[in-house]
Amino acid sequence: MTETTQRPGGTRSPGRPRSEKAEKAIIEATLDLLAEESGVAGVSIEAVAARAGAGKTTIYRRWSNKEALIVDALASVxxxxxxxxxxxxxxxxxxxxxxxxxxxxxxxxxxxxxxxxxxxxxxxxxxxxxxxxxxxxxxxxxxxxxxxxxxxxxxxxxxxxxxxxxxxxxxxxxxxxxxxxxxxxxxxxxxxxxxxxxxxx
Amino acid sequence: MTETTQRPGGTRSPGRPRSEKAEKAIIEATLDLLAEESGVAGVSIEAVAARAGAGKTTIYRRWSNKEALIVDALASVxxxxxxxxxxxxxxxxxxxxxxxxxxxxxxxxxxxxxxxxxxxxxxxxxxxxxxxxxxxxxxxxxxxxxxxxxxxxxxxxxxxxxxxxxxxxxxxxxxxxxxxxxxxxxxxxxxxxxxxxxxxx
Structure with missing residues:
Protein backbone atom coordinates (compact mmCIF):
# COMPACT_ATOMS: atom_id res chain seq x y z
CA MET A 1 0.00 0.00 0.00
CA THR A 2 2.97 2.34 -0.16
CA GLU A 3 2.95 4.78 -3.00
CA THR A 4 6.18 6.30 -4.18
CA THR A 5 6.09 9.81 -5.54
CA GLN A 6 8.83 11.84 -7.15
CA ARG A 7 9.27 15.18 -5.43
CA PRO A 8 10.59 18.40 -6.92
CA GLY A 9 13.60 18.28 -4.57
CA GLY A 10 14.53 14.94 -6.08
CA THR A 11 13.75 12.83 -3.01
CA ARG A 12 11.36 9.92 -2.79
CA SER A 13 8.91 9.35 -0.04
CA PRO A 14 6.63 6.49 0.90
CA GLY A 15 3.23 8.14 1.30
CA ARG A 16 1.83 6.55 4.43
CA PRO A 17 -0.84 8.67 6.13
CA ARG A 18 1.03 8.98 9.42
CA SER A 19 4.17 10.24 7.70
CA GLU A 20 2.12 12.58 5.57
CA LYS A 21 0.91 14.37 8.65
CA ALA A 22 4.45 14.77 9.98
CA GLU A 23 5.62 15.83 6.55
CA LYS A 24 2.94 18.49 6.33
CA ALA A 25 4.00 19.88 9.71
CA ILE A 26 7.64 19.92 8.57
CA ILE A 27 6.79 21.73 5.32
CA GLU A 28 4.65 24.26 7.19
CA ALA A 29 7.40 24.89 9.72
CA THR A 30 9.92 25.41 6.92
CA LEU A 31 7.67 27.93 5.19
CA ASP A 32 6.98 29.74 8.46
CA LEU A 33 10.70 30.12 9.11
CA LEU A 34 11.41 31.07 5.52
CA ALA A 35 8.77 33.79 5.61
CA GLU A 36 10.36 35.38 8.65
CA GLU A 37 12.72 38.27 8.45
CA SER A 38 15.89 36.22 8.27
CA GLY A 39 14.65 34.14 5.34
CA VAL A 40 16.91 31.29 4.28
CA ALA A 41 19.38 32.13 7.08
CA GLY A 42 16.69 31.38 9.65
CA VAL A 43 15.96 27.89 8.36
CA SER A 44 17.89 24.99 9.87
CA ILE A 45 16.97 21.34 10.34
CA GLU A 46 17.09 21.97 14.11
CA ALA A 47 14.72 24.95 13.94
CA VAL A 48 12.31 23.12 11.62
CA ALA A 49 12.29 20.06 13.89
CA ALA A 50 11.57 22.19 16.94
CA ARG A 51 8.76 24.12 15.30
CA ALA A 52 7.18 21.08 13.66
CA GLY A 53 7.43 18.99 16.81
CA ALA A 54 9.25 16.36 14.78
CA GLY A 55 12.52 14.54 15.28
CA LYS A 56 15.51 15.53 13.21
CA THR A 57 15.75 11.90 12.11
CA THR A 58 12.27 12.12 10.62
CA ILE A 59 13.39 15.10 8.57
CA TYR A 60 16.67 13.56 7.46
CA ARG A 61 14.83 10.40 6.42
CA ARG A 62 13.17 12.45 3.67
CA TRP A 63 15.52 15.32 2.98
CA SER A 64 19.26 15.02 2.86
CA ASN A 65 19.80 18.70 3.66
CA LYS A 66 18.18 22.05 4.31
CA GLU A 67 18.24 23.06 0.65
CA ALA A 68 16.25 20.01 -0.49
CA LEU A 69 13.69 20.68 2.23
CA ILE A 70 13.34 24.34 1.23
CA VAL A 71 12.85 23.52 -2.44
CA ASP A 72 10.12 20.99 -1.61
CA ALA A 73 8.47 23.49 0.71
CA LEU A 74 8.47 26.19 -1.96
CA ALA A 75 7.13 23.77 -4.55
CA SER A 76 4.23 22.94 -2.25
CA VAL A 77 3.14 26.61 -2.30
CA MET B 1 29.69 77.44 3.52
CA THR B 2 27.24 74.86 4.79
CA GLU B 3 24.75 73.60 2.30
CA THR B 4 21.53 72.11 3.48
CA THR B 5 19.99 69.35 1.42
CA GLN B 6 16.64 67.66 1.84
CA ARG B 7 17.04 63.90 1.99
CA PRO B 8 14.52 61.26 0.99
CA GLY B 9 14.32 60.01 4.59
CA GLY B 10 13.18 63.47 5.60
CA THR B 11 16.33 64.45 7.49
CA ARG B 12 18.51 67.48 6.90
CA SER B 13 22.24 67.44 6.85
CA PRO B 14 24.92 70.10 6.73
CA GLY B 15 27.10 69.01 3.81
CA ARG B 16 30.65 69.59 5.07
CA PRO B 17 33.27 67.49 3.25
CA ARG B 18 34.47 65.70 6.38
CA SER B 19 30.94 64.66 7.31
CA GLU B 20 30.28 63.63 3.75
CA LYS B 21 33.05 61.07 3.92
CA ALA B 22 31.71 59.62 7.17
CA GLU B 23 28.21 59.67 5.74
CA LYS B 24 29.32 57.78 2.67
CA ALA B 25 30.93 55.10 4.85
CA ILE B 26 27.73 54.84 6.90
CA ILE B 27 25.53 54.50 3.82
CA GLU B 28 27.88 51.87 2.35
CA ALA B 29 27.89 49.92 5.60
CA THR B 30 24.09 50.01 5.74
CA LEU B 31 23.81 48.70 2.18
CA ASP B 32 26.39 45.98 2.85
CA LEU B 33 24.44 44.77 5.85
CA LEU B 34 21.12 45.06 4.05
CA ALA B 35 22.42 42.97 1.14
CA GLU B 36 23.41 40.16 3.45
CA GLU B 37 21.28 37.17 4.06
CA SER B 38 19.45 38.54 7.07
CA GLY B 39 18.41 41.73 5.27
CA VAL B 40 16.64 44.31 7.41
CA ALA B 41 17.03 42.12 10.51
CA GLY B 42 20.81 42.38 10.20
CA VAL B 43 20.87 46.17 10.18
CA SER B 44 21.26 47.96 13.51
CA ILE B 45 22.83 51.30 14.38
CA GLU B 46 25.47 49.35 16.35
CA ALA B 47 26.35 47.09 13.42
CA VAL B 48 26.48 50.01 10.97
CA ALA B 49 28.71 52.02 13.31
CA ALA B 50 31.10 49.10 13.72
CA ARG B 51 31.33 48.39 10.01
CA ALA B 52 31.65 52.04 9.00
CA GLY B 53 34.21 52.79 11.69
CA ALA B 54 31.96 55.62 12.86
CA GLY B 55 30.56 56.53 16.22
CA LYS B 56 26.89 55.84 16.96
CA THR B 57 26.56 59.54 17.83
CA THR B 58 27.63 60.47 14.31
CA ILE B 59 24.88 58.28 12.94
CA TYR B 60 22.20 59.53 15.33
CA ARG B 61 23.13 63.12 14.49
CA ARG B 62 21.78 62.50 10.98
CA TRP B 63 19.28 59.72 11.32
CA SER B 64 16.83 59.38 14.15
CA ASN B 65 16.49 55.63 13.70
CA LYS B 66 17.42 52.58 11.66
CA GLU B 67 14.47 52.97 9.30
CA ALA B 68 15.42 56.52 8.26
CA LEU B 69 18.98 55.37 7.63
CA ILE B 70 17.83 52.41 5.50
CA VAL B 71 15.52 54.58 3.38
CA ASP B 72 18.34 57.07 2.69
CA ALA B 73 20.72 54.23 1.87
CA LEU B 74 18.24 52.70 -0.58
CA ALA B 75 17.56 56.07 -2.17
CA SER B 76 21.29 56.51 -2.76
CA VAL B 77 21.32 53.34 -4.90
Missing amino acids: KAPLTRPAGESVREDLLAIARSMRSERHRQHAKCFWNVVGSAEKHPELYARYREHVIEPRREIMREVLRRGVERGEVRADLDLEVAIAMLTGSMSTKTPQDELPADYPDTVVEVLLRGIATDAG | KAPLTRPAGESVREDLLAIARSMRSERHRQHAKCFWNVVGSAEKHPELYARYREHVIEPRREIMREVLRRGVERGEVRADLDLEVAIAMLTGSMSTKTPQDELPADYPDTVVEVLLRGIATDAG
Missing part, protein backbone atom coordinates in the same frame (compact mmCIF):
# COMPACT_ATOMS: atom_id res chain seq x y z
CA LYS A 78 3.88 27.50 -5.88
CA ALA A 79 2.35 24.47 -7.49
CA PRO A 80 2.82 23.95 -11.23
CA LEU A 81 0.31 26.05 -13.12
CA THR A 82 -2.66 24.11 -14.41
CA ARG A 83 -2.13 23.58 -18.11
CA PRO A 84 -4.77 25.82 -19.75
CA ALA A 85 -7.45 24.30 -21.95
CA GLY A 86 -5.95 25.61 -25.17
CA GLU A 87 -9.09 27.37 -26.40
CA SER A 88 -7.26 30.49 -27.54
CA VAL A 89 -4.14 32.33 -26.53
CA ARG A 90 -6.37 34.95 -24.87
CA GLU A 91 -8.27 32.42 -22.75
CA ASP A 92 -5.08 30.58 -21.86
CA LEU A 93 -3.17 33.69 -20.80
CA LEU A 94 -6.17 34.86 -18.79
CA ALA A 95 -6.34 31.55 -16.95
CA ILE A 96 -2.64 31.83 -16.10
CA ALA A 97 -2.85 35.48 -15.00
CA ARG A 98 -5.90 34.81 -12.83
CA SER A 99 -4.21 31.86 -11.20
CA MET A 100 -1.17 34.06 -10.47
CA ARG A 101 -3.37 36.69 -8.88
CA SER A 102 -5.01 34.16 -6.55
CA GLU A 103 -1.64 32.69 -5.54
CA ARG A 104 -0.67 36.07 -4.13
CA HIS A 105 -3.14 35.65 -1.29
CA ARG A 106 -1.48 32.54 -0.01
CA GLN A 107 0.09 32.85 3.36
CA HIS A 108 3.56 32.01 2.15
CA ALA A 109 3.81 34.15 -0.96
CA LYS A 110 6.38 36.34 0.74
CA CYS A 111 8.80 33.44 1.09
CA PHE A 112 9.75 33.88 -2.51
CA TRP A 113 11.16 37.35 -2.04
CA ASN A 114 13.44 36.05 0.66
CA VAL A 115 14.63 33.19 -1.53
CA VAL A 116 15.37 35.44 -4.48
CA GLY A 117 17.09 37.89 -2.12
CA SER A 118 19.44 35.12 -1.03
CA ALA A 119 20.13 33.83 -4.55
CA GLU A 120 23.71 35.10 -4.54
CA LYS A 121 24.52 33.56 -1.19
CA HIS A 122 22.81 30.27 -2.01
CA PRO A 123 23.26 29.78 -5.74
CA GLU A 124 22.61 26.02 -5.58
CA LEU A 125 19.36 26.48 -3.70
CA TYR A 126 18.26 29.13 -6.15
CA ALA A 127 19.21 26.96 -9.12
CA ARG A 128 17.15 24.06 -7.77
CA TYR A 129 14.25 26.37 -7.01
CA ARG A 130 14.40 27.67 -10.55
CA GLU A 131 14.67 24.20 -12.07
CA HIS A 132 11.93 22.55 -10.02
CA VAL A 133 9.50 25.40 -9.37
CA ILE A 134 9.97 28.26 -11.84
CA GLU A 135 10.89 26.47 -15.05
CA PRO A 136 7.87 24.10 -15.17
CA ARG A 137 5.64 27.17 -14.86
CA ARG A 138 7.47 29.04 -17.60
CA GLU A 139 7.31 25.99 -19.81
CA ILE A 140 3.51 26.03 -19.60
CA MET A 141 3.51 29.68 -20.66
CA ARG A 142 5.88 28.90 -23.53
CA GLU A 143 3.51 26.16 -24.72
CA VAL A 144 0.59 28.60 -24.72
CA LEU A 145 2.56 31.19 -26.70
CA ARG A 146 3.97 28.63 -29.16
CA ARG A 147 0.46 27.34 -29.79
CA GLY A 148 -0.56 30.96 -30.40
CA VAL A 149 2.20 31.33 -32.97
CA GLU A 150 1.19 28.10 -34.73
CA ARG A 151 -2.41 29.28 -34.93
CA GLY A 152 -1.39 32.69 -36.27
CA GLU A 153 -2.64 34.46 -33.14
CA VAL A 154 0.83 35.51 -31.98
CA ARG A 155 3.62 37.09 -34.02
CA ALA A 156 6.14 34.46 -35.13
CA ASP A 157 9.12 36.74 -34.37
CA LEU A 158 8.04 37.33 -30.77
CA ASP A 159 10.70 36.84 -28.10
CA LEU A 160 8.72 34.44 -25.90
CA GLU A 161 10.89 35.12 -22.84
CA VAL A 162 10.09 38.84 -23.00
CA ALA A 163 6.36 38.15 -23.21
CA ILE A 164 6.62 35.78 -20.23
CA ALA A 165 8.62 38.37 -18.25
CA MET A 166 5.97 41.01 -18.95
CA LEU A 167 3.20 38.69 -17.77
CA THR A 168 4.88 37.31 -14.66
CA GLY A 169 6.61 40.61 -13.83
CA SER A 170 3.40 42.63 -13.91
CA MET A 171 1.65 40.07 -11.71
CA SER A 172 4.41 40.22 -9.06
CA THR A 173 5.44 43.87 -9.15
CA LYS A 174 3.61 44.67 -5.93
CA THR A 175 4.29 43.02 -2.58
CA PRO A 176 1.94 40.18 -1.60
CA GLN A 177 0.38 42.61 0.91
CA ASP A 178 -0.80 44.91 -1.88
CA GLU A 179 -4.13 43.94 -3.35
CA LEU A 180 -4.44 43.69 -7.14
CA PRO A 181 -7.88 44.64 -8.50
CA ALA A 182 -10.07 41.72 -9.61
CA ASP A 183 -9.91 42.79 -13.26
CA TYR A 184 -6.14 43.34 -13.18
CA PRO A 185 -5.36 40.04 -14.98
CA ASP A 186 -7.79 41.01 -17.76
CA THR A 187 -6.16 44.41 -18.24
CA VAL A 188 -2.65 42.94 -18.29
CA VAL A 189 -3.64 40.27 -20.82
CA GLU A 190 -5.42 42.85 -22.96
CA VAL A 191 -2.28 45.04 -23.21
CA LEU A 192 -0.01 42.05 -23.64
CA LEU A 193 -2.16 40.56 -26.39
CA ARG A 194 -2.21 43.79 -28.36
CA GLY A 195 1.56 43.81 -27.94
CA ILE A 196 2.18 40.28 -29.17
CA ALA A 197 -0.66 39.61 -31.61
CA THR A 198 -0.20 39.32 -35.34
CA ASP A 199 -1.68 42.23 -37.26
CA ALA A 200 -4.46 39.90 -38.34
CA GLY A 201 -5.03 38.62 -34.78
CA LYS B 78 18.01 53.66 -6.65
CA ALA B 79 18.31 57.28 -7.63
CA PRO B 80 15.30 59.01 -9.15
CA LEU B 81 15.12 58.19 -12.84
CA THR B 82 16.40 60.94 -15.07
CA ARG B 83 13.39 62.68 -16.56
CA PRO B 84 13.45 61.67 -20.25
CA ALA B 85 13.78 64.33 -22.93
CA GLY B 86 10.18 64.01 -24.07
CA GLU B 87 10.96 63.38 -27.74
CA SER B 88 8.41 60.62 -28.13
CA VAL B 89 6.85 58.02 -25.88
CA ARG B 90 9.06 55.41 -27.57
CA GLU B 91 12.31 57.30 -26.91
CA ASP B 92 11.26 58.12 -23.36
CA LEU B 93 10.27 54.55 -22.47
CA LEU B 94 13.49 53.28 -24.01
CA ALA B 95 15.56 55.69 -21.92
CA ILE B 96 13.78 54.49 -18.77
CA ALA B 97 14.10 50.79 -19.64
CA ARG B 98 17.81 51.14 -20.46
CA SER B 99 18.46 52.97 -17.24
CA MET B 100 16.68 50.17 -15.33
CA ARG B 101 18.83 47.57 -17.04
CA SER B 102 22.05 49.33 -16.06
CA GLU B 103 20.91 49.73 -12.45
CA ARG B 104 20.74 45.95 -12.16
CA HIS B 105 24.52 45.75 -12.29
CA ARG B 106 25.00 47.87 -9.22
CA GLN B 107 26.44 46.10 -6.27
CA HIS B 108 23.48 46.71 -4.05
CA ALA B 109 20.63 45.83 -6.36
CA LYS B 110 19.86 42.77 -4.28
CA CYS B 111 19.07 44.90 -1.23
CA PHE B 112 15.71 45.61 -2.68
CA TRP B 113 14.56 42.02 -2.60
CA ASN B 114 15.33 41.85 1.09
CA VAL B 115 13.43 45.06 1.77
CA VAL B 116 10.36 43.89 -0.13
CA GLY B 117 10.63 40.50 1.61
CA SER B 118 10.40 42.26 4.96
CA ALA B 119 7.54 44.58 3.98
CA GLU B 120 5.04 42.78 6.19
CA LYS B 121 7.31 42.84 9.23
CA HIS B 122 8.34 46.47 8.69
CA PRO B 123 5.33 48.18 7.13
CA GLU B 124 6.50 51.68 8.07
CA LEU B 125 9.93 51.16 6.52
CA TYR B 126 8.33 49.78 3.39
CA ALA B 127 5.86 52.67 3.22
CA ARG B 128 8.69 55.21 3.45
CA TYR B 129 10.73 53.32 0.89
CA ARG B 130 7.75 53.37 -1.44
CA GLU B 131 7.03 57.04 -0.84
CA HIS B 132 10.61 58.30 -1.18
CA VAL B 133 12.16 55.87 -3.66
CA ILE B 134 9.53 54.06 -5.69
CA GLU B 135 6.84 56.70 -6.14
CA PRO B 136 9.09 59.44 -7.62
CA ARG B 137 10.23 56.88 -10.22
CA ARG B 138 6.68 55.84 -11.03
CA GLU B 139 5.64 59.46 -11.30
CA ILE B 140 8.22 60.01 -14.04
CA MET B 141 6.81 57.04 -15.94
CA ARG B 142 3.28 58.37 -15.48
CA GLU B 143 4.36 61.73 -16.93
CA VAL B 144 5.82 59.97 -19.99
CA LEU B 145 2.64 57.98 -20.55
CA ARG B 146 0.33 60.97 -19.95
CA ARG B 147 2.32 62.99 -22.45
CA GLY B 148 1.91 60.06 -24.87
CA VAL B 149 -1.86 60.15 -24.35
CA GLU B 150 -1.96 63.93 -24.94
CA ARG B 151 -0.03 63.53 -28.17
CA GLY B 152 -2.27 60.71 -29.37
CA GLU B 153 0.57 58.17 -29.19
CA VAL B 154 -0.97 56.21 -26.33
CA ARG B 155 -4.56 55.00 -25.96
CA ALA B 156 -6.53 57.37 -23.75
CA ASP B 157 -8.26 54.51 -21.93
CA LEU B 158 -4.99 52.86 -20.93
CA ASP B 159 -4.60 51.88 -17.27
CA LEU B 160 -1.27 53.64 -16.66
CA GLU B 161 -0.50 51.55 -13.58
CA VAL B 162 -0.75 48.35 -15.60
CA ALA B 163 1.60 49.70 -18.25
CA ILE B 164 4.08 50.75 -15.55
CA ALA B 165 3.84 47.34 -13.89
CA MET B 166 4.56 45.61 -17.20
CA LEU B 167 7.60 47.78 -17.79
CA THR B 168 9.11 47.65 -14.30
CA GLY B 169 8.05 44.03 -13.74
CA SER B 170 9.69 42.76 -16.90
CA MET B 171 12.91 44.61 -16.07
CA SER B 172 13.09 43.07 -12.60
CA THR B 173 11.73 39.57 -13.17
CA LYS B 174 15.17 37.98 -13.03
CA THR B 175 17.54 38.15 -10.08
CA PRO B 176 20.26 40.81 -10.27
CA GLN B 177 22.73 37.96 -10.94
CA ASP B 178 20.99 37.06 -14.18
CA GLU B 179 22.19 39.05 -17.15
CA LEU B 180 19.59 40.70 -19.39
CA PRO B 181 20.60 40.91 -23.07
CA ALA B 182 21.68 44.37 -24.28
CA ASP B 183 18.66 44.65 -26.57
CA TYR B 184 16.21 43.48 -23.90
CA PRO B 185 14.94 47.01 -23.14
CA ASP B 186 14.24 47.54 -26.85
CA THR B 187 12.27 44.32 -27.10
CA VAL B 188 10.23 45.09 -23.99
CA VAL B 189 9.42 48.61 -25.17
CA GLU B 190 8.52 47.31 -28.63
CA VAL B 191 5.95 44.85 -27.21
CA LEU B 192 4.68 47.37 -24.67
CA LEU B 193 4.27 50.10 -27.27
CA ARG B 194 2.26 47.85 -29.57
CA GLY B 195 0.16 47.03 -26.52
CA ILE B 196 -0.55 50.60 -25.47
CA ALA B 197 -0.44 52.58 -28.73
CA THR B 198 -3.47 54.10 -30.34
CA ASP B 199 -4.48 52.37 -33.58
CA ALA B 200 -3.11 55.37 -35.42
CA GLY B 201 0.15 55.37 -33.36
